[in-house]
Amino acid sequence: MVRPFSEIPGLWKNGAANLYNFWKLDGFKNLHRIMLQNFNTFGPIYREKVGYYESVNIINPEDAAILFKAEGNYPKRLKVEAWTSYRDYRNRKYGVLLKNGEDWRSNRVILNKEVISPKVLGNFVPLLEEVGQDFVARVHKKIMRTGQNKWTTDLSQELFKYALESVSSVLYGERLGLMLDYIDPEAQHFINCITVMFKTTSPMLYIPPALLRKVGAKVWRDHVEAWDGIFNQADRCIHNIYRQLRLEAGTPKKYPGVLASLLMLDKLSIEDIKASITELMAGGVDTTSITLLWTLYELARHPNLQEELRAEVAAARAESQGDMLEMLKRIPLVKGALKETLRLHPVAVSLQRYITEDIIIQNYHIPAGTLVQLGLYAMGRDPKVFPRPEQYQPSRWLRTETHYFRSLSFGFGPRQCLGRRIAEAEMQIFLIHMLENFRVEKERHVEVQSTFELILLPEKPIILTLKPL
Numbered sequence: 225m226v227r228p229f230s231e232i233p234g235l236w237k238n239g240a241a242n243l244y245n246f247w248k249l250d251g252f253k254n255l256h257r258i259m260l261q262n263f264n265t266f267g268p269i270y271r272e273k274v275g276y277y278e279s280v281n282i283i284n285p286e287d288a289a290i291l292f293k294a295e296g297n298y299p300k301r302l303k304v305e306a307w308t309s310y311r312d313y314r315n316r317k318y319g320v321l322l323k324n325g326e327d328w329r330s331n332r333v334i335l336n337k338e339v340i341s342p343k344v345l346g347n348f349v350p351l352l353e354e355v356g357q358d359f360v361a362r363v364h365k366k367i368m369r370t371g372q373n374k375w376t377t378d379l380s381q382e383l384f385k386y387a388l389e390s391v392s393s394v395l396y397g398e399r400l401g402l403m404l405d406y407i408d409p410e411a412q413h414f415i416n417c418i419t420v421m422f423k424t425t426s427p428m429l430y431i432p433p434a435l436l437r438k439v440g441a442k443v444w445r446d447h448v449e450a451w452d453g454i455f456n457q458a459d460r461c462i463h464n465i466y467r468q469l470r471l472e473a474g475t476p477k478k479y480p481g482v483l484a485s486l487l488m489l490d491k492l493s494i495e496d497i498k499a500s501i502t503e504l505m506a507g508g509v510d511t512t513s514i515t516l517l518w519t520l521y522e523l524a525r526h527p528n529l530q531e532e533l534r535a536e537v538a539a540a541r542a543e544s545q546g547d548m549l550e551m552l553k554r555i556p557l558v559k560g561a562l563k564e565t566l567r568l569h570p571v572a573v574s575l576q577r578y579i580t581e582d583i584i585i586q587n588y589h590i591p592a593g594t595l596v597q598l599g600l601y602a603m604g605r606d607p608k609v610f611p612r613p614e615q616y617q618p619s620r621w622l623r624t625e626t627h628y629f630r631s632l633s634f635g636f637g638p639r640q641c642l643g644r645r646i647a648e649a650e651m652q653i654f655l656i657h658m659l660e661n662f663r664v665e666k667e668r669h670v671e672v673q674s675t676f677e678l679i680l681l682p683e684k685p686i687i688l689t690l691k692p693l
């Protein structure tokens with residue numbers, strides 16, 4: 225007998241009381257650990273209501289498969305009201321991140337061809353490789369300046385710049401110059417705004433932004449200011465390319481970047497293009513840079529593994545005679561390392577869908593229209609899903625063991641991360657260059673946990689030492 229929806233375990237009866245407890249536990253920062261704890265208390269499925277949003281939470285790959293089969297033709301995630309409220313407030317269009325239904329699909333199909341289809345990778349790689357080389361040159365210079373033949377530092381600011389330079393060079397076909405000593409203060413401001421934007425979003429997952437706006441709350445004001453900074457900088461970059469394109473008649477010789485390609489294609493309105501390009505630019509900074517920081521941290525903790533990866537990269541370099549596109553096909557362990565980083569330190573704590581048909585999970589009936597969340601952080605640390613989950617083992621992604629609905633860091637299906645190809649290429653190229661040039665070390669016994677600021681971030685600075693090989 226299938227059990228009814230109302231019998232799913234969990235605390236879903238009193239949203240306000242749960243929000244109070246959540247707040248007492250400093251839940252805004254601990255969302256990922258609270259989810260893990262809930263699975264321990266209630267088992268592989270639980271219902272929850274915190275503040276105004278209600279969901280069913282699941283953890284098993286087999287259940288994830290059922291969830292994604294019921295996502296329908298227009299998959300819909302949890303609505304991040306802070307983001308839609310800002311757009312409505314400032315009268316700015318939604319891009320692919322916030323659109324839904326047919327409007328989302330028609331935009332996404334066109335964007336897919338320019339951003340995530342395999343054919344565009346060849347265009348992106350030379351641009352990304354240049355940024356990777358400049359990053360390495362910059363680190364060498366920093367090392368030289370210390371006079372100690374090593375550089376001990378918190379790399380996060382440098383990585384933000386690397387990520388923004390990379391994604392911008394792909395979007396605009398041009399360099400911003402962030403690998404130089406003196407950088408455009410506007411670009412630095414943009415980077416700061418993204419961090420603030422994410423941080424101020426998380427409380428507004430539980431407290432309606434409309435309410436916060438009415439009472440003039442600081443989080444809402446900071447959030448608006450952050451998005452204003454993001455949109456202003458993106459507008460400047462977009463306008464710049466738009467003007468250049470009008471001046472240069474005819475088809476360009478070299479790949480002109482995603483924005484110019486979309487403008488020339490002329491299938492989306494300029495306003496739609498601007499909205500999605502802004503989202504790509506904003507989505508392309510903290511996500512990849514933090515994942516790279518965690519990866520360097522893990523490599524510093526595992527020196528033997530680091531050498532193994534270095535050997536793989538050296539062999540790939542020799543076999544492909546330096547052709548980067550070829551090299552990327554010969555580094556399975558490096559790719560495994562990135563998957564392993566995202567397993568333990570996922571950018572997104574959960575994936576969510578409003579299901580479009582009734583489903584049965586763990587023998588409970590779940591009606592169409594319910595918000596179902598897959599706890600990605602919890603799944604990554606579940607010993608039933610990943611044996612010895614606490615161990616960082618890139619090789620677990622090589623073996624023939626099943627990866628069925630286990631590799632979900634970028635989401636799933638037609639609504640998965642649009643920036644995935646850019647992110648993967650950018651991160652692989654970064655690691656190749658770093659492994660070829662430096663040894664990464666850290667102080668022993670220093671362990672760093674995650675904190676939730678909409679995306680998962682290191683709870684304190686990660687201090688690493690880079691030494692030239």
Ligand code: HEM
Binds near residue numbers: 638643
């Ligand atoms: C959506 C993860 C980097 C742009 C998503 C989603 C996840 C994700 C989990 C939701 C997918 C779903 O619901 O199935 C990541 C991770 C990254 C990363 C782990 C890097 C380590 C990037 C980058 C960009 C980007 C570099 C931009 C260049 C987007 C956009 C969406 C999205 C625009 C919304 C797509 C849509 O709704 O159609 N990402 N992301 N992401 N990401 Fe990423």
Ligand code: 2DC
Binds near residue numbers: 504507508
């Ligand atoms: C946060 O409970 C936790 O890729 C919430 O590049 C559920 C939720 C909903 C949407 C998720 C979000 C979480 C984490 C950050 C994600 C976002 C969708 C896209 C976004 C995963 C899991 C991200 C980081 C995008 C951001 C692009 C942007 C801000 C322009």
